[in-house]
Amino acid sequence: MQNSLRGLSVLLVGPIPPPAGGMANQTRQLRQLLQSSGAYVELVAVNKPYSPQFIGRIPFLRAFFRLVPYIFNLFKHTSKADVVHIMANSGWSWHLFATPAIWVAFLLRTPVVVNYRGGHAEPFFERSWPIVKLSIDRASHVIVPSDYLKEVFGKYDKRADVVPNILNNEVFFPKEHLGDVDTESGPVLLVTRNLEPIYDIPTALRCLRRVMEKYPNAKLLVAGSGPEYEALNKLARQLSIVNNVEFLGRLDSNRIAELYREADVLLNPSTVDNSPNSVIEALASGLAVVTTNVGGIPKLVENDHDAMMIPPGQPDLMAKKVIQVMDDKIKRMALIVNGLEKVQRFYWSNVSQRLMDAYVFAGKGK
Numbered sequence: 001m002q003n004s005l006r007g008l009s010v011l012l013v014g015p016i017p018p019p020a021g022g023m024a025n026q027t028r029q030l031r032q033l034l035q036s037s038g039a040y041v042e043l044v045a046v047n048k049p050y051s052p053q054f055i056g057r058i059p060f061l062r063a064f065f066r067l068v069p070y071i072f073n074l075f076k077h078t079s080k081a082d083v084v085h086i087m088a089n090s091g092w093s094w095h096l097f098a099t100p101a102i103w104v105a106f107l108l109r110t111p112v113v114v115n116y117r118g119g120h121a122e123p124f125f126e127r128s129w130p131i132v133k134l135s136i137d138r139a140s141h142v143i144v145p146s147d148y149l150k151e152v153f154g155k156y157d158k159r160a161d162v163v164p165n166i167l168n169n170e171v172f173f174p175k176e177h178l179g180d181v182d183t184e185s186g187p188v189l190l191v192t193r194n195l196e197p198i199y200d201i202p203t204a205l206r207c208l209r210r211v212m213e214k215y216p217n218a219k220l221l222v223a224g225s226g227p228e229y230e231a232l233n234k235l236a237r238q239l240s241i242v243n244n245v246e247f248l249g250r251l252d253s254n255r256i257a258e259l260y261r262e263a264d265v266l267l268n269p270s271t272v273d274n275s276p277n278s279v280i281e282a283l284a285s286g287l288a289v290v291t292t293n294v295g296g297i298p299k300l301v302e303n304d305h306d307a308m309m310i311p312p313g314q315p316d317l318m319a320k321k322v323i324q325v326m327d328d329k330i331k332r333m334a335l336i337v338n339g340l341e342k343v344q345r346f347y348w349s350n351v352s353q354r355l356m357d358a359y360v361f362a363g364k365g366k
Helices: 022-036 053-055 061-078 094-108 119-138 149-154 201-211 229-238 253-262 277-284 313-327 329-346 348-365
Strands: 010-012 039-043 081-088 112-116 141-144 190-191 219-223 245-249 265-268 288-294 308-310
Touching: 010 022, 010 061, 010 094, 022 039, 022 081, 022 277, 039 061, 061 094, 081 094, 081 308, 081 348, 094 112, 094 119, 112 348, 119 245, 141 149, 141 348, 190 201, 190 253, 201 219, 201 229, 201 313, 219 253, 229 245, 253 277, 253 329, 265 277, 265 313, 277 288, 277 308, 308 313, 313 329, 329 348
Parallel strands: 010 039, 010 081, 081 112, 112 141, 190 219, 190 265, 219 245, 265 288, 288 308
Antiparallel strands: none
């Protein structure tokens, strides 16, 4: 295989927005950056909209209507590619989408790179490794976005090389006056996770309530959508913070980038995580970050150096860290400057060569 992305034919398999989750955004961004580097990219989406739309409301039938055209497209495009790049997740997503793509590439003798990104990797492998192993051993190479996932694969004697998440620094960049905060109007806190139980948005709401005891005009912006919306609105009413919290729904990456530059502190209260794009993007945008220490996050940031870390489910402690960041400008600036330095390894100029190395490695095993 060639040693340059220019002219390389890549079949990219993964989810695309909507919804605008972390993996979908990474898939879209990877496609754009590969193309900007001169690669030919064919995308097979694992979440292509149902046609006709009403099929999506019928269990079992919807699986048939999605899987049959998906597998057909895999066979159609795999043989034309120099390499297949699969954005893989845990659970049913692995079995329904990653597994067929691996086997089709294996049968057609096309190099296949599994880009495993599942935050639930440890419990999933504990339950299902023998089944996962049957397929993943047919992959030419496995890459992961974090040292945490590399260690998880290592427990099962499976090699996985780290290729970090991609950060588009032309979209995510800091505001002009780093660290400036208008304490009179109140700090602006930001959450950019979907409204799902694993992201524990209630902890962010309770954190805001505590922060408001010192900064009554503090505001929390929540950018994301999901099944917890009604419950979160109810909790906001119970906490008497309705006028201080705004649920913005699903936003595109450009609007998210603007929010980072408008905010003062990113809150990441998740209970399960790997290498969250939201934290990486916030650091690149010059925000102070207060995050839980779950999963791969301690491999991503260093406590008290480029982020403040706490155990999950502790809104009082999260609020304490927020207030500490707000009250201590020297501390706030140190976190911001160190964070900006940290994220340089996620720039496409650095990630692209590591990705090309992974493609070359996969090609050698064809």
